[in-house]
Amino acid sequence: MADMHEWLNQWLAATSPVWLLLVLAMVAALESLVLVGLLVPGVALLLGLSLLAAEAGISPWQWWLAGAVGAFVGDTISFAVGAWAGHRIDHWPWLRHRPQQLQQGRAFFRRYGVWSIALGRFVGPLRPLIPALAAALSMPWRSFLWVNAWSSPAWSAVYLLPPLLLGQMLTLNGPWLWGLVALMTIVALWVAQRMRL
Numbered sequence: 433m434a435d436m437h438e439w440l441n442q443w444l445a446a447t448s449p450v451w452l453l454l455v456l457a458m459v460a461a462l463e464s465l466v467l468v469g470l471l472v473p474g475v476a477l478l479l480g481l482s483l484l485a486a487e488a489g490i491s492p493w494q495w496w497l498a499g500a501v502g503a504f505v506g507d508t509i510s511f512a513v514g515a516w517a518g519h520r521i522d523h524w525p526w527l528r529h530r531p532q533q534l535q536q537g538r539a540f541f542r543r544y545g546v547w548s549i550a551l552g553r554f555v556g557p558l559r560p561l562i563p564a565l566a567a568a569l570s571m572p573w574r575s576f577l578w579v580n581a582w583s584s585p586a587w588s589a590v591y592l593l594p595p596l597l598l599g600q601m602l603t604l605n606g607p608w609l610w611g612l613v614a615l616m617t618i619v620a621l622w623v624a625q626r627m628r629l
Contacts, residue, residue: 449490456481456495457502460588464506466513467524469560475620479595486599495596499588507549507563507580511573514564521568537561538569546575550583554590 459481463474478499485495514521521527527534537558541548549571552562566576 449485449488449494452481452485452488452490453494453498456485456592457498457505460499460502461506461509464503464510464560464563466510466521466560466564467527469506469510470557473621475556475591478591479620482592482595483599486596490596492593492596492600495592496585496588499592500585503553503587504580504584506560507553507584508577510560510563511567511571511576511580514567515573517564518568521564533557533561534565537565541566541569541571546571546579549576549579550586553583553587 456478459472459474459477463469463472463478482495517524522534540552540555540558541562544551548562549566552558555562563576563580
């Protein structure tokens with residue numbers, strides 16, 4: 433375990449923090465993409481990356497901003513895909529076999545309207561579907577962009593800053609780092625499994 437920690441420290445020392453910020457933005461975007469987000473274990477990846485960022489000494493505001501940009505881009509792409517697909521989204525092979533997820537996503541959108549974009553960010557299995565379904569159900573671009581612009585930073589603050597700050601508060605040496613990563617990964621996977629629709 434000590435060898436792995438030493439290897440991690442060497443890797444982090446040789447790796448530019450910019451790479452971690454880019455990877456974070458990419459993962460935040462991917463977990464927001466329609467269909468792709470249903471396959472990516474985003475919560476576990478984001479927790480692990482946040483702990484690595486703490487070890488690398490990345491500042492909270494940079495981490496928050498990179499996550500917010502990624503979330504904004506991912507949801508915007510999903511909305512554009514939904515606007516392009518319209519009601520054909522029901523016939524996509526992967527979603528056609530999961531009509532309950534489509535029904536729950538539509539019900540969520542109809543119940544919360546424009547606010548579904550912000551609230552949907554925090555509902556695991558619906559997160560990558562809501563922007564596309566909102567567009568397919570004719571939400572105006574202007575309304576979407578407004579909510580996306582302020583809910584992306586809010587999501588980033590809630591999801592990414594606590595594990596980063598926790599990692600910075602702890603002295604992440606040796607088994608602490610790996611034990612914390614393992615524990616948070618197990619908890620994230622358990623929560624993701626429990627929330628699966």
